[in-house]
Amino acid sequence: MRVILELVLILVLSTAQCGSTTKVPRSDCQKQCGHIDMEYPFGIGTDCSFNGGFDINCTNQNGVFKPFIGDFELLNISLTQSTVRVLNFITAYCYNSSGSMEVSGPRGFNGTNTPYRLSDVRNKFTVVGCNTLGYIVDDGNRRYQSGCVSTCRNLSDLVDGVCSGMGCCQTAIPNGMYYYRAGFDMGFNTSQTWSYAVLMEASEFNFSTAYINSTRFNDTNAGRVPMVVDWAFRGEGSCVTAERNETGDYACLSSNSKCVNSTNGPGYFCNCSQGYEGNPYLPDGCRDTNECNRHPCPSGGVCHNTIGGYYCSCRAGRKFSGETNACNPDIGLIIGVIAGFLALMSIAFCRHMIIQRRKLNKIKQEYFRQHGGTLLFERMKSEKGLAFTVFSEAELIHATNNFDKSRIIGQGGHGTVYKGMVKDDMQVAIKRCALIDERQKKEFGQEMLILSQINHKNIVKLLGCCLEVEVPMLVYEFIPNGTLFELIHRKNQGLQISFGTLLRIAHEAAEGLHFLHSYASPPILHGDVKTANILLDKNHMAKVSDFGASILAPSDKEQFVTMVQGTCGYLYPEYMQTCQLTDKSDVYSFGVIILEILTGEVPLKLVGPEMQRSLSSVFLSAMKENNLDSVLASHVKGQESMELIRGLAELAKQCLDMCGSNRPSMKEIADELGRLRKLSPHPWVQDDAEIEIESLLGGPSTTTNGFEIVTSTGYATEERENLPMNPGSSYYAR
Template sequence: MARNGGAQRPTLQFISLSLLLVLLKDELAVTEVAAASSSLALPGCQDKCGNVSIPYPFGIGSNCSKDSSFEVSCDSTAAAGYTPTISIGFPKASEVIEILPENKVKIITNRLWLFNASYNESQYFLNLINTPFYLSQDRNVFTTVGCDILGYMISGGIRVGGCLSTCIFMSGTVEVNKRVRIAPTGCNGGYGCCQTSILPLLQYLELQSSRETALNDTAYAFIADKEWLGNDFNVTAYRENPTAERPVVLDWVIGNGTCETANPSSNCGPNSYCRNVTSGDGYACFCNRGYEGNPYLRQGCHDIDECADTKTNDCGWTCVNGPGNYSCSCPHGYHGDGKKIGVGCMKEKEVKRYIPWVIGIGSSFTILLLLLGSFWLYQLHKKIKSRKMKENFFKQNGGLLLQHQISSEESNVEKTKIFLAEELEKATDHYSINRILGQGGQGTVYKGMLVDGRIVAVKKSKKLDEEVDKDQVEQFINEVVILSQINHRNVVKLLGCCLETEVPLLVYEFISNGTLFHYTHNQSEDFIFTWENRLRIAIEVAGALSYLHSSAATPIYHRDIKSTNILLDDKYRAKVSDFGTSKSIAIDKTHLTTRVQGTFGYLDPEYFQTNQFTDKSDVYSFGVVLVELLTGEKPISSTRSGEGKNLANYFISSIKENRLFEILDVQVVKGGEKDDIEVVANLAKRCLNLNSKKRPTMREVSIELEGLRMSAGHTMIQQNLQQVESFIAVPSSIWDGASTSNGFRSLESSVTVPLDDQPLLFNTSSYSC
């Protein structure tokens, strides 16, 4: 028994000692791991030089840094002890003051400093090219100290910033060198000091200065850390110690490229993320939220114990730490989220008491969500329905056909635009009544402004009761394409159309000065309606109609020529508009219609009998407009009796009774030559002939009116030559005028070049007001 008991005691002691050694070993291992995680340098490397921490990728010695750019030397001096230095961008190594968070390092250098800049100076100072370092824009500032000195920075031969430092002097002094400086403290734009920011990503930099006056004053220009300068830089104190050490802050990156194109995992450790820190040419690593440490080390980012500090968590009861985060809980017998603010923790009895409130609030919230969801679904359904309706209108109005024609004919791609309904609604302020330019039998015209700033006129036609068949749709689309190709200076440009509405919308260029009808029948102080202006407008309208009839790719009959459809632009040039009833006609064809279209007073009488609309129908309507310009009378007037109510009949009967000059407008009689007036009146009479075959074509009308204008210019030249002939003997027979017949001049023979052959090359600017 004694032997057994004695043998048992040593065995228990051995087991106890072994357990103690295991526990001590685990404790040492934990301590080593904690020490390794708290160190910011590579394992086995020195993490401090003097009082300065040296975190990786920086390192003391070549084996402890990422590469030579981050290598730090730790030198010992008798006076200062151990001092870390780094050799980047400067001829001499720079002292490292601090390696800051957010990838910054603060160093001391005297190289970014220009001393006693009495003359123009230039010196090489900084070259960080091919290194991962940049001058920090947000931490550094460029400063110039001195009187009338301009300091500036140069990078790659280009000035990249600078400022002029000036001084304010007391008056009454004579000698320049004895002037007294006022308030030389403070550096906020003057008084011997100025500051300016630097550009980002600077790696190469020179400082230069130039003297603006002959002052003999010591000057300085330098770059330094904003924190070192302070909010109120003391110029006087700096002048007393100008060689003081000036810290500069550099930014740095761990790798080239971006987080998307590079391989950041090769530089960033676990529990970290990559972030671009320059304009696409560098990135850096940062610890994830809930972690801290050095993200460039393999085990550098370690979990933060938020539960260890009440300031880093909002738990009111029990805090449980987790990887990168924490959670709050309630003790046994309590329910809630365990937070200081919010539900907190309540006993089970209290929870039961609040159950009805929770149910009520939850039900209300659920009902609110259902209402919001229903409203959203209604809006979505409404939007889908509206889109489908627009698609149906687009197909119904020939949108697919128009798209096909646009895509099949390259010349039309930029000339015919299909507008969206929302685009025109926004342009016209949802077709506000304040945007209405005019209303007629065919529809309403609105003024609108497109997103690109162009002012347009949007014509919204009235809804038709009859259904539009396929042939009519095809004809409408063909007309839109044809009309949009018309490019004549005296025709309102059709910019495009919108086919997403029940009735198609047409978009025209906006003409600013109203209709010819207004200026013909109402006096205006802005525009004096002289004979010259009336003749010019008649020539412009005749030229436009001649172009439509004979020079366009496909002949086009307007079918509603009247003074209200002739607009005047900002220079009072005529623009033929409103092609709502126009038709594109095959050559040598007429248009047969089953109902009267046009405006009474302007309609061709032959049209009522034959129901055939020809080019001569437009000629008749133009003749009425011509009579309006001559007489200033309206096409239909109740003040005239009998057949005289119709202006055309009234005009023809007045000519037969030799009363032409009795019915003419005062401005016509006052400003026009008698012969010219008679020529225009005879032309109007021929246009109003009841037999369409005896009417001239619009081409002939245009040529004759142009001939009249050319004859007026010919007469002025002839008068000038007659004055010259009194001094030199030059025969004037070459300037003989045109012959006359039947009391009226015929000028058709004097015109040799048809003006409609090149309608866009003819210049009418000299006739613009």
């Protein structure tokens, strides 16, 4: 068994040794001769070249080592072009009278198996001289012969650098030549000057007129000029045959090499594959080329080396342009980036808007809940006949043109009133209330529901509200014809306005307050009764308005004590002692309204003697002194009977009683005013007076006795000097 294994091992090793025909140079081979690098398949010494045809002789000439291929000194080796450059000998000839001449011998490489062929692409047969016929002959199987003639009839026609048959001539050779002979026609060359003939590298020859009639051409080049020789592996024929490697002599050893057919005679040579460089005749001799070192990319481009190649890229925002061979701005990418950025911004903005809208809706829902909107909706649903609307904030913004200042029709301590137009082109008065406290927020929905159910001809109708804002907004019916304040203190100055008209308006206002006190459930205390809060509709009917200071009548002691607010001049005297708002508080304020009708004066003057500033004090003092005439308006004295005037004065005195319990109720006041109206001596003139009044209503604000009226349209006006004692105490102090 052991013998069999040994035999198998011997066979394997023998097979491996027989198949290992790869030719590589010894590691100790000479790498250089003179200044020329010895690149395989060429080599100096045994087993240093691919075969004998590539042997190089390194010869010492006068102490300088030079490489030689046969008789030719080697100038350089090109693996990629498969060429060598050598120094070729110049053939010289001189005619003399005895007919003697000097001719050099044959030049080239003997044998068809030599790797070398004279380059037919880069060499030309060149002849220099006058009246000279030079020829080149291949005595081999091709029997090739050619030549050219150079003449010099007129030396002045010779031009440096031009070889066109005058002073010199050149001719090409066919490919496949490895040997040639140069000579001259002695019958044609009769001038007694030197002539030269040589096969040389065409790019190295530059004609000079100094070459004629001298030995300068030969001397300058030391008798030798460069010649290019093509080399190849001739024995295997073409690449198709060589790549079969039947003889084991395939020369392209590198894994990244390729075979190239020779164009000058049979054979092939090797090159590194695209993207590689080095020696294809050595294993692993072809290495990846870093093409980026040659800067192959266009201006502005970035080169990226890859194994066997490279690619170029342009910096961000640019792309390659074949027309300009440069990286130009990528308009499409820029537009795409901008569009993408805008799209992302739009998405982010929309997302932000959605989030903000959700937050806003959540806030609105919270406000709606705080203001009792849920309770209000439940009651509205259960009472289907309830004529009350819950408006959205957007609806009221649209109705008032975003609460434009030009829409303001009233402004006071409880809020600002705007004229608006809601659906069905209905005119309304929209009140943006002032701030309210947390307790009022909780009770707002329930109280709005109560106010919405008030339906009396002498009370401004509450049509709806908006609860989805921090401070609720109220929507009332629009009353167009001004206020009782304007009628008494502004419009009628210098005019005889019917006293009966004023009396009727006061009676209607009393009826409205009586309804609030007696028939509303629960009763409602107005809290800010004054002539500015008694509006006049298109028929000049009184409408009690502005429930900003109103509260529901308290049902227990805990609710009874509350800080209220009102207007100076109308406040009841026990205000500072009790801070209690009762039905008798409204009665006191109504007594001041009767005084305004009787006297034509404002309730409180901010200028003048201190004792004359309060209208109620002046009136009560006059009544105490039995001097009523001193406070009555001049036109009142002449229009009405003294019985009517004294009756009104007595009613006013009762309303202004310092003790609230002694004051009459609003029912008693309404009944008494109804009785007194019957005492008017001229009831038939009432309609004419009202027509006269209608033409006087409306107009810009003015200042009367220190009060500025900030509305002329007749809705919920207040004086700027309205001085609430505690603005945050009332339920609807908005």
